[in-house]
Amino acid sequence: MSPSSRARGLSLIELMIAMVIGLVLLLGITQIFIASRAASRLSEGAARTQENARFALDFLQRDLRMAGHFGCVNDQAHVIKNTGDVRYNLGIAAGSGDPLDFSVPVQGYEAAGTGPTNTLTLGRTWSAAISVPKSIINLKPAPLPGSDVLVLRLLSPEGAVVTGVGVDGTTTTVTVSSDGMARLKAGAAGTPTVFALADCTRADVFPATISGSTVKIEKLDLTGYSVSNAMTMLYRADGLVYYIASNGNNEPALYRARANGAGGYGDGEELVEGIESMQLLYGLDATPDISLSTPPSGRIVDQRVASAVSTATDATAVGAWRRVGMVQVGLLARSPQRASAQAPGSAATYLGVLGVTIAPGDPYDQRHRGAYEVSVALRNRLFGN
Numbered sequence: 001m002s003p004s005s006r007a008r009g010l011s012l013i014e015l016m017i018a019m020v021i022g023l024v025l026l027l028g029i030t031q032i033f034i035a036s037r038a039a040s041r042l043s044e045g046a047a048r049t050q051e052n053a054r055f056a057l058d059f060l061q062r063d064l065r066m067a068g069h070f071g072c073v074n075d076q077a078h079v080i081k082n083t084g085d086v087r088y089n090l091g092i093a094a095g096s097g098d099p100l101d102f103s104v105p106v107q108g109y110e111a112a113g114t115g116p117t118n119t120l121t122l123g124r125t126w127s128a129a130i131s132v133p134k135s136i137i138n139l140k141p142a143p144l145p146g147s148d149v150l151v152l153r154l155l156s157p158e159g160a161v162v163t164g165v166g167v168d169g170t171t172t173t174v175t176v177s178s179d180g181m182a183r184l185k186a187g188a189a190g191t192p193t194v195f196a197l198a199d200c201t202r203a204d205v206f207p208a209t210i211s212g213s214t215v216k217i218e219k220l221d222l223t224g225y226s227v228s229n230a231m232t233m234l235y236r237a238d239g240l241v242y243y244i245a246s247n248g249n250n251e252p253a254l255y256r257a258r259a260n261g262a263g264g265y266g267d268g269e270e271l272v273e274g275i276e277s278m279q280l281l282y283g284l285d286a287t288p289d290i291s292l293s294t295p296p297s298g299r300i301v302d303q304r305v306a307s308a309v310s311t312a313t314d315a316t317a318v319g320a321w322r323r324v325g326m327v328q329v330g331l332l333a334r335s336p337q338r339a340s341a342q343a344p345g346s347a348a349t350y351l352g353v354l355g356v357t358i359a360p361g362d363p364y365d366q367r368h369r370g371a372y373e374v375s376v377a378l379r380n381r382l383f384g385n
Helices: 003-007 012-066 075-080 178-185 315-322
Strands: 086-088 106-109 119-121 149-155 160-168 171-176 194-198 203-207 209-211 214-218 233-246 252-258 269-273 275-285 300-304 324-334 351-353 356-359 369-377
Touching: 012 149, 012 233, 012 252, 012 269, 012 275, 012 324, 012 369, 106 275, 106 315, 160 178, 171 178, 178 233, 233 275, 275 356, 300 324, 324 351, 351 369
Parallel strands: 086 203, 119 356
Antiparallel strands: 106 149, 149 233, 160 171, 160 233, 171 214, 194 203, 194 233, 209 214, 233 252, 252 269, 252 275, 275 300, 275 324, 324 369, 351 356
16 A cells, blocks of 8 residues: 555544543543642641641640649648748739739630630631730730730749758858759740749749859748758749740741740740630639638639639739639641632531631631640649649
């Protein structure tokens, strides 16, 4: 056969049919690729969201469980067992809301419109926390609206055995080992300036300066404490605030700031990105006025938002926050990037955080979101300690 005869088997129609079949196959492959890519992004977004929320809850639970730590006798025991009051030698009015007001180990501030039965719509303007002191208003970075604020005061988990207490004129010195001093400095924001001396009957909180392995305190007599007995310990005293702020990438994140000893907080440290809102509920003991004659019952009978516990800045606040024996934490976490997530189709499928409904914005930003909650018992207030 001639070459021209062999070429007559391929017509224009056959070529077009082959092209159509090829395009259909290519379209199918493209759809499979797009769907697979979207599923992968959604899976990655869900994983990142869960991971971030888990880390954030770990940070919060750890410090919540330490709230009210005053050595081997906790803050409630000093009230209900008459074992010797904690002395706060800081010149701070009890209940004032000062970052170093250790008479209130746990305290919170409620964002307006974020209580149970309220709704937060993504992309809308949310309200800031109410009745906050100046120290929280001046936080850097500033707290974002739509999220509660949690304040904790505690002594460091690890203390240093006191090897000596002396007096030189009006200055009292407390000496520990070099290793003990290193433990006290570990994890602090800068050089610690507030400490506590505690044994199993009493505790003193005071400002001090460090000189080697010794802290120096002005005009405070601590010579009544025994030394070198493995019970008298020196601790670092920490005032912490947890809040939500925007990081350098304009993403919401969980922040923690430490009291600086000058009536405020140092710069906040970013802990976990992608935390969009933090909601808190406080469980109150059945005993309305905890004292030596009326100890706590150990039964949590009421849960309230911070503003319903107390917004006072005096001794009333001390008594109200003393009833808190449990804190519920709820977090709204989102993926750092778009995850091809779809907005919930109906109100029945909206996310909820401790009773707060999270409504999707329009248009939806395609972030994967999840709600995570945990209840934390304040172990330094467990009945019977």
